Amino acid sequence: MLDTVRVASGDHDDSLELLALCCCPAIQPPSRVALTLRAVCGLTTAQIAAAFYATEATMAQRISRAKTAIDRAGRDFGALSPTELATRSDAVRSTLYLMFNEGYAPSGGERAVHRELITEAIRLTRLLHAGRPADGETTALLALMLLTDARTPARVDGAGVPIALPAQDRRLWDAAELAEGRALAAQALGGSPAGPMAIQAAVAAVHGAAADADATDWVEILGLYDALVRVQPGPAAQLGRAVAVGMAHGPLAGLAEVALLEHDSRLTRGHRLLSVRAGLLERAGAIDEARAAYAAAAMKASNAAEQRWLEAQLRRIDANHNEGND
Incomplete structure (x- = not known):
């Protein structure tokens, strides 16, 4: 897996440039992400489809069109200028976000966690953050990854079965990652207006600040999800908000929210x-x-x-x- 991601020449790591190459402006944004996950990160078409809440056939068509577009545009490869990096950073960020999610919560296979994907997504996001340190959404993405990965040591039992967040032993959480992630999340949320990554990082920071499940501030989390569905409505955000409603206002209120989502084929799939x-x-x-x-x-x-x-x-x-x- 990592051999398909890392492309180095001498002492220079070309991974970020390779990611940006696949995020060519000639390709539509969803297809850019799909091609990068397939060609650079080595994910299967089925895994990519699950990450996008799309069918495998639809995703295969996107990847095929993206390959055609990048061939027509030419395969120039080399160091990126700051302008080129800024132009493509949204697509690169989306790719890294989905790559991390596939590592942390794999869509298929036997494992509860793909450690190599998580590690590589964080490494590449650090490279992007180093290239664009003032970009709030890149800062937020790194924060979100660190805050989420901090829980990895407590996520799986000895038999390889996932452990739900409320039942995790928080003493096993990585304190260094939590501290770095919370600091970066606070920095990202200070931007105006806060972007979707900054809001998601803030949700993870609230979880990370709670000493135990009962201490979680679900009212604050619900407020953050309310903001998220306004700026970036989508199935994952809406489902997360339904969970927050159920925790903040009781299971019946949560069930009412879930009922509103049962017509969405992206979730019912x-x-x-x-x-x-x-x-x-x-x-x-x-x-x-x-x-x-x-x-x-x-x-x-x-x-x-x-x-x-x-x-x-x-x-x-x-x-x-x-x-x-x-």
Whole structure:
């Protein structure tokens, strides 16, 4: 995987230039990201499609068109000028964001975490940040990655099953990454107006500041998600907001928000909407409905580790039910 990402000449690391090459202005933004993830980062078309909440056929067409466009535009490769880097930084940032997400929460396969993708995404984002230190969204992206990666040591149990955020042992979180991430998040949020990456970094910083799950300031997180869906509406932001509503105002309020998303094919195609709904139903005391939702989510999960977690929730519900009947 890393051999497909790192391209070095002498002591100079050309990784950022190679990423920017794939983000050619002749290519439409969604196709730029797709091509980079495929050609530079080595992700499969299916993994890229899942990251985009799109079908595999649609993503294959985007990648094919992008290859054609970059061939027509020419394959000039070399050091980027500050202007060229600024022009392409949005596309590069989006690519790195999706690359990190695929490492932290893989869309397929057996593993709960792809450590090499996480490490490489952070390394490349540091290169981008070094090239554009005054860019708030790049600062925010690095903050978001560090704050999220800080939780990695607590995310998986000995059997390789993911551990949900509320149940994680926060003593295992990486204190150095948390400190650096929170400082960068504060710096990014100070920009006016705050961009979508800065808002997401702020959400991660609120989680990182809580000593335990009960201490999480969900009202503040909900306010941040309200801002996020205004500046960058999308399925991930809307689902995150539904979770925040459920935590800040109770599971019934959260379920009402989830119901508004059930017509969105980008969310119903995967398992996450069902998983969120299952957790809210369980908290609301609708155990039979929660069990059905967990089972349906497990059937849709494309990552084996996520599927194991959902199946573990089913076993837990069944065990609690049997205890209640004794």
